[in-house]
Amino acid sequence: MKANKRLSGPGNTNLNVVGKFKCMLETKDKFSVQDIYVVKGLSKPLLGRPAIQALGKTKWTYTIALGLDAKPFSLSTPRRVPLPLMDKVKAELTRMEKLGVISKVDEPTEWCAGMVVVPKSNGDVRICIDFTKLNESVKRENYPLPAVEESLVRCKFFVLAN
Known part of the structure; x- marks a missing residue:
């Protein structure tokens, strides 16, 4: 056509x-x-x-396998979100949760990665996560x-x- x-x-x-x-x-x-x-x-x-x-x-869940030597990593101090972006960050996190991209965690966890907020040129925000420490422990699949x-x-x- x-x-x-x-x-x-x-x-x-x-x-x-x-x-x-x-x-x-x-x-x-x-x-x-x-x-x-x-x-x-x-x-x-x-x-x-x-x-x-x-x-x-997809409807199925996926589990990421960690190596036997994996040691949980957690930030001792979370990165701060600039106050002028706070409302946009909350709105984006809510949107991502409704889409099923992320889910709330209401209990303590051993793994915690830092969130970085990047302003977009259109005024929206992009949520980025630094998974460097987690990625060091992930078993690679083929x-x-x-x-x-x-x-x-x-x-x-x-x-x-x-």
Whole structure:
């Protein structure tokens, strides 16, 4: 199909979009119909934000395995949130909790990482967490993701009626 959408790559360079097609993408417990854009001269396929968001949240829980030598880390003093940003930080944390990205912890915990608030150019705030100490203790797993080309080959094509 003809594509009227402008796509850009690194450095905001325009990508040469040749066309698009509809494709059903699926994971173990979700599926989503997405527009797949065909780009001339693209060396590696890209999965866009809409597809990632549609397929990203699953119903299963995931446990991060820690090494046997892991020692809990906790900040003795939390980083301060600037007072002018406090309301925006509370609003962003509430939004993230409603989305299921984070959850409240109402009991003592051995692990505690520092939160850093970064103001965005549009006036919103970005919540960042320093997981450096935790990451030192995480066991690395080997789950190579299939190439996008491989996933597209398995893609189920269909035509939507206009």
